[in-house]
Amino acid sequence: MPETLLSLAGVHTNIGQYHILQGVDFEVPRAGLTMLLGRNGAGKTTTLRTIMGLWKASAGTIRYDGAEITRRPTPELAQLGVAYVPENMGIFAGLTVRENLLLAARSGPPDAARLEWIFKLFPAMQRFWNTLAGNLSGGQKQMLAIARAIVEPRKLLLVDEPTKGLAPAIIANMIEAFRELKRTQTSLLVVEQNFHFARSLGDTVAVMDSGRIVHAGRMADLAADEQLQTKLLGLSLESHQ
């Protein structure tokens, strides 16, 4: 079994009067890509936000890289090497592409070699270097959001629905970018609705329903078992594609 980078044990999260996460347990192996699947409202986004400290867990334990991080403040988690790409991408529309990346590089101006690598992954970032991020297309904004998360080496990327609203051609390109990230041994936890995308990239998978993990295992096993897909996700692979 690969070494675990992140683990959640019995995590509960309440938002106001709503009890969203009701005992979440799963693990993210080091240097792998874990897909977090589930229908709308299952608690996937809440799980990412709870890991990132944006919403505080009311019970349970989150461990990252050997240390408990359950109630640590968000900036501290970022400094420990966790990067977060929210569902709405969270780009700063009034800042240029350059300024967005500059801000994300906490230790100083971005490393030239690293920038070259990012430009190879996302050439649009170089082309629109001095363009306001708010003027980018939806796909380019998503590229910027991911570029910003990897402008410095990070141990763990939390990415919420990276393909949402994107054209199929852009999704295919996004898959290539994630494959490249996997090759750099970056660990990823990706929330996704697009099963084709999830199957193409995922090493492991966790499926959520009603605030709990209802299945965890190898992505290859889920991709090969249509009955299990229907049971867990409510749709067969064919009807989903």
Added chain:
Amino acid sequence: MKPVADAPAGALPVERVDWIPLALIPAIALAALPLIPSVPTWVTLTVAGLAMGMMIFMMAAGLTLVFGLMDVMNFAHGVFISVGAYAATSVVLAMKASMQADSLAANLSAIVPAVLAAMALAGLLGWFFERVVIRPVYGDHLKQILVTMGGLIVVEQLIHVVWGPDIIPLPKPATMAGSFIVADAAIERYRVLAVLVGLVVFGAMWLILNRTRLGLLIRAGVENPEMVESLGYRIRRLFIGVFVAGSALAGLGGVMWALYQESVNAQIGMQMMVVLFIVLIIGGLGSVGGCFVGALLVGLVANYTGYLAPKLALGSNILLMVLVLLWRPRGLFPIGKA
């Protein structure tokens, strides 16, 4: 490594600077020219309007940043103006001889410490206010309005206790009093000083916001504070810094305004609040550039209307706000908040 393809070229709108709101300033000045009987009078009114606008900008800049970054509706911002004015008054009155000397150096030896005292005391009060009054009500606008209004009343009463209830006369420094004549137009020296100080403040703020990492953080924080935290920055520290700086700036505006009025009273800041909010709304909440343009527009319109139709002067700023909002409902330079 297989590169990721771009969206088709041409899918992007062309990058443009929005010059139209900036053009409003000369447009209004030129529109007033044929209505005013003589060019020297127009020059005098224009300089007066620009000076008034600059002082309003100094007082409003901190308020717009605090609203944009912290989402805090601080109705007590006026107390920083008042406290700044009173702190400076104490220094200036203690150095009366230097203020009345007909020497720029002597005047500056009184004015500079007065301004520093005003900014320091207003900044200190801002720090205390953020910790004690604002912090418990982050995210709750109704409570913010209630507690900041309460804070305003408390500080106004404290001013009465410390400095007394009477209006204190505050003469301008000797070398900055009076006017000079340029092509038959009488220009008050103090108004020129106000314009210069306002330009320096705006220039410094522009440089900090656009040319430094701190400025990047503030601009990003105004848009999406949660994402700034997710990138590893402690937004709370930024909040406090901006609140203190905004309060200090209000203190500077208070000194400038009190010297312009040549008197100070406990309501000096509160009396400005309606105008400050109008400026913020015209400029676009959270926008420093919008605040600058909005303040100049308000200053010019108030002076031209005051001369042409004095009965309309009180309502001119509200009319200006209504017209701007009909044209741009989120203000001249809206901030895209997440």
